[in-house]
Amino acid sequence: MTDTAPEALAADTVAADTAASDVVIVAVDGPAGSGKSSVSKQVARALGFGYLDTGAAYRALAWHALAREVDTSDATAVLEAVSDFDFRISLDPDDYWVRSGEVDVTEAIREQRVTDAVSGVARVPAIRRAINAAFRRLVAASGRPGVVVEGRDITTVVAPDAPARILLTADPAVRAARRSAEISGSTAAEVAEALRRRDSSDSKVVDFLTAAPGVAVVDSTALDFDETVAEVLAVARRELGGAAPVDPDRVAPGVEGKD
Numbered sequence: 680m681t682d683t684a685p686e687a688l689a690a691d692t693v694a695a696d697t698a699a700s701d702v703v704i705v706a707v708d709g710p711a712g713s714g715k716s717s718v719s720k721q722v723a724r725a726l727g728f729g730y731l732d733t734g735a736a737y738r739a740l741a742w743h744a745l746a747r748e749v750d751t752s753d754a755t756a757v758l759e760a761v762s763d764f765d766f767r768i769s770l771d772p773d774d775y776w777v778r779s780g781e782v783d784v785t786e787a788i789r790e791q792r793v794t795d796a797v798s799g800v801a802r803v804p805a806i807r808r809a810i811n812a813a814f815r816r817l818v819a820a821s822g823r824p825g826v827v828v829e830g831r832d833i834t835t836v837v838a839p840d841a842p843a844r845i846l847l848t849a850d851p852a853v854r855a856a857r858r859s860a861e862i863s864g865s866t867a868a869e870v871a872e873a874l875r876r877r878d879s880s881d882s883k884v885v886d887f888l889t890a891a892p893g894v895a896v897v898d899s900t901a902l903d904f905d906e907t908v909a910e911v912l913a914v915a916r917r918e919l920g921g922a923a924p925v926d927p928d929r930v931a932p933g934v935e936g937k938d
């Protein structure tokens with residue numbers, strides 16, 4: 680299936696690919712809880728594009744390292760764990776899954792222990808290079824006219840030349856409240872503190888709090904989900920211009936079916 684690709688992320692495979700492709704990229708960055716995943720998925724549906732959740736790759740690698748009982752704060756040990764990390768992900772916004780080898784880790788990578796470990800894994804430059812090369816391969820092999828790619832460094836590192844680049848933001852308290860509504864077993868204050876800690880750690884590696892030149896900002900603080908999708912779609916369609924699909928059914932906001 681074209682929406683999937685096994686990815687061996689061993690360092691020696693990295694150089695193999697930075698192949699240019701004619702698949703259009705809508706790049707979406709932002710901090711945790713800003714709505715990147717849910718909004719990007721919906722935007723992808725509306726455009727008839729694929730959807731790539733890059734955070735899932737870092738989460739799956741953290742899961743893999745934890746499964747191997749690797750100390751995720753030890754960069755060398757994590758790099759070793761990459762050598763047999765077989766990352767697979769669906770780019771279908773209507774059939775989202777993540778696998779490590781044959782193991783479906785779609786749910787497991789959202790566990791708190793993985794969330795707590797992921798920033799440590801994501802701060803290793805060699806890992807970022809390997810994972811970014813895998814993202815480019817996945818987009819090129821997507822079989823779609825375009826892919827909405829969301830994460831932290833898509834607008835700046837993974838696809839700085841993307842025709843549409845968007846920074847999705849929201850006030851920290853609003854982001855924490857959204858995340859808290861999804862999580863049981865933690866107080867709102869605990870969720871807010873965990874989010875603040877992860878953003879602080881992540882933002883030492885890549886800047887996803889300020890927009891790079893040419894990147895449009897969508898602030899969803901005062902917008903509901905449907906309004907945010909409509910705003911991101913409007914920016915994407917404006918920026919894509921002739922690269923946007925012309926089927927009116929596909930470019931309509933299409934906000935039903937929120938995850």
Ligand SMILES: Nc1ncnc2c1ncn2[C@@H]1O[C@H](COP(=O)(O)OP(=O)(O)O)[C@@H](O)[C@H]1O
Nearest residue numbers: 711712713714715716717857899902903904907
């Ligand atoms: N504009 C919005 N208003 C209200 N809730 C939203 C909005 N955008 C996203 N959400 C909800 O907030 C939660 C976090 O969104 P998510 O897409 O997981 O964020 P991120 O991928 O940036 O961490 C989800 O439950 C999502 O449905």
Ligand SMILES: Nc1ccn([C@@H]2O[C@H](COP(=O)(O)OP(=O)(O)O)[C@@H](O)[C@H]2O)c(=O)n1
Nearest residue numbers: 711712733734737797798801830831832881
């Ligand atoms: N492009 C990206 C995407 C995620 N990440 C890392 O992966 C983690 C999980 O990303 P995510 O998008 O699933 O996180 P949420 O914002 O959805 O909670 C982040 O906390 C970052 O450490 C990254 O470094 N670069």
